[in-house]
Amino acid sequence: MAAEGKMASAGRIARSTEEAEPSSVAAAGAPDVRSVPLLFEESAAGRSGADVAARAIGEPDAAAILGTGLCRDDITGFPELSEPQVMRHFLRLSQLNFGQAFQFYPLGSCTMKYNPVLNDEMAALSGFAGLHPMTPAHLAQGALELMARLEAALAEITGMDAVSLHPAAGAQGELTGLLMARAYHHKRGAARHKVIIPDTAHGTNPASCTLAGFEVVVAKSNRRGFLEAAEIRRLLSDEVAALMVTNPNTLGIFEPEIAAIAGALHERGALLYLDGANMNALLGVAKPGHMGADIVQLNLHKTFATPHGGGGPGAGPVAVKKHLEPFLPAPRLGRDAGGWRLDYGWPDSIGRLRAFQGNFGMLVRAYSFILALGGNGLAEASRFAILAANYVRKRLEPHYPSATREPSMHECVLTHDLEKRAGVSTLDIAKRLLDFGIHPPTIYFPLVVHGALMIEPTETETRETLDSFVAAMEKIYDEALSNPEMVRTAPHTLALSRVDEAHAARRPVLRWQPTRA
């Protein structure tokens, strides 16, 4: 079977299961250019890149320099390769990758917008890139000034009073915000140990609550997909520290009762934590501060166009209202006659959550993004993101109806009847999209929608790109009815075909072992 052959050749880069077979296309006489052997497999004893030091001064005696205690002689099988081999290895891997720089990447909830090169250029300025994190404040005034300006910009965008740039990612921002909520109630002499979370929440929300020592109470969203103030009132008690809610929520719809919900919370002494994961819908259009939020975390790697995941670390600043400012992580930026300095004089601070000043390179990129677009540009970006999501939703309506009747914000959640009609699952549709050179949307989330396809085009795509995505989705719908097996066994054009996710999760092989003859 053709699909099997592909699986086998792809096994060389998979290695996720012990069944992975070495390349079998050798039968055809030539190696598959798409198969990438491991560095270990390409190794040959004595091979290396240029080693100027060894030629000029001879092989150094490591044990004499470092002491025998710091030298290991038990590392064997370390890969030995020439420089071109290493270069080709990593470039080939990068070509097999899916990424925003290669393809349309409508991965819902993740805001995979284009990361402008200008931001990288700014972060690479030697004064920023070469700055050692231990540099004393009086020699790092420019960097501190940039952080102060970014804090002010984020406070303006969110409608909040004070900002910490420390958290290294969205989830760490959530933890920071929740630890602050705990410290706030503790300071007021109230032991509140519960946090309300809607059933549409991202999984990180309950995880962060548990990590911060809270008990999670689940609020049910209504049939239209949003949270009602009545439901929050029903769950409120003097034990509730906060409600943690994402707005727009994970169905991509704006929470219309957010102000009434904030009022109900504040009446009972509880806080409103607004998860800013979906802020890409709101820039310059609506401010969490105006909705009554006490704490907001932002994901710079989503909304402010800094790279995701393997492309660079995240950044999850936290913005708060005045009454929570004393609890922000310290040190904070302070200013006196000598200029900017790191101020440790915050006795109620929850302390440090991250070494140094957060992921500084991301802060430079985000600030560059904000300046390049300006206030009106940011609002336009959000409006375009909303337009793109609604355009896709409307055009796909006949085949993939929306999970909700409410208007979509920056992303839409769609469903389909292919499971019933053709035994083709949401996962199959997602896999088939890969054959069209499109990264699949988020699937099976939010959990309240059966077989969900969550599509977030972002503001950076052209109408032609959106149209080609719609065309691919329509084609897949037709294929599912005319040739369901083809969709069920997709992808067919990639180096790797369908991987066995269940097997990889049940029996993961996390360490490569050399096969000795």
Added chain:
Amino acid sequence: MEVPPGLKYSKEHEWVTAEESVATIGITDHAQDQLGEIVYIELPSVGEKISKDDPFGVVESVKAVSDIYAPISGTVAEVNEGLRESPEVINEDPYGDGWLIKIRVSDSSELDDLMDNEEYEEMVAKEKE
């Protein structure tokens, strides 16, 4: 979808043997089908008390992580230890070898609140609409 008669069913898609002293609990065929391939299961320990409608375990599939709710209250008497190594048995045989726990029933009248096979089938059919 298989819904054997003689068992009691909960709204959260668990089944329970309608026995008065020790009852066996598992998830339904419909539940395992909706979850997809199960890769991990978290179950309580023997001696733990579980109460009706509260989560007593967690099931993780390639699609999602879900709580498992107690259809009735009781004390855990036995746990299907084999599932820790081979959670796929739940997919393969949800009403047989894929059982989750056995409990000493604390209030057998709670069984009356659950559905029989026909009522459960009707509920699932409605959910699908």
